[in-house]
């Protein structure tokens with residue numbers, strides 16, 4: 421297959437790029453170099469030209485992902501996460517390619533016990549609102565796929581932002597935010613397994629735990645010196661409304677990531 425990965429310099433995109441390249445012909449984009457195709461999603465002509473080169477699948481991972489940044493500057497978040505969608509979808513549809521759009525558990529408000537693909541979206545922060553708006557545009561086109569992810573953790577080739585945090589002397593982590601985090605290397609095989617699906621799918625890890633528990637277990641695994649400081653909604657910086665309980669399930673498939681111990685055994 422020929423696969424185009426938008427955002428291939430990012431944490432998720434660079435891992436997908438590396439993994440898919442083992443068995444597919446892969447082209448990746450970035451605005452920041454790394455030897456990738458230099459495309460800004462705001463440049464609709466460049467997007468159309470690139471997509472027009474002919475791909476079976478376009479995996480869209482690019483955009484503003486930082487919740488605090490999106491909350492501080494909603495216009496920039498909409499410009500990056502929503503405005504490019506219609507020209508991109510037009511370009512994809514002209515070629516007959518399939519779009520796989522990476523979305524987030526932040527389209528939910530975190531008040532339910534768990535969320536499956538039929539759950540109603542009620543985003544409480546700007547990031548979640550932009551992702552829900554982009555999902556709506558993708559879902560107009562029936563052959564495309566929206567993949568909602570929880571917090572993703574692991575090592576990534578070009579943007580190692582998760583593990584880089586453990587170089588700091590102190591990491592503040594919420595005890596009151598829980599999800600079922602996904603081990604990054606398990607995403608590519610899950611996407612391969614779901615290649616023929618359309619609509620919405622959830623892909624999440626097998627275990628539900630707090631941010632504090634996750635960071636503590638990763639710190640212990642590496643025997644890193646970082647002190648993990650427990651915080652909660654009263655003591656954490658109030659940069660953005662954050663859903664507290666984001667447990668994602670699927671009623672469509674059984675492709676989930678491993679539990680944390682299994683992931684850590686793989687993480688060197």
Ligand SMILES: NC(=O)c1ccc[n+]([C@@H]2O[C@H](COP(=O)([O-])OP(=O)(O)OC[C@H]3O[C@@H](n4cnc5c(N)ncnc54)[C@H](OP(=O)(O)O)[C@@H]3O)[C@@H](O)[C@H]2O)c1
Nearest residue numbers: 427429430431432450451452460461482483569570571572
């Ligand atoms: N990381 C997680 O825990 C997580 C959880 C749930 C969902 N997701 C979803 O997974 C996807 C990837 O997340 P991530 O954590 O890998 O993000 P990331 O590390 O911040 O990477 C984002 C990528 O988008 C590119 N980008 C940003 N604005 C762009 C623009 N205007 N035009 C072209 N490229 C642009 C960035 O690279 P350049 O600046 O080099 O172009 C980078 O390659 C996102 O859709 C996110 O919503 C992530």
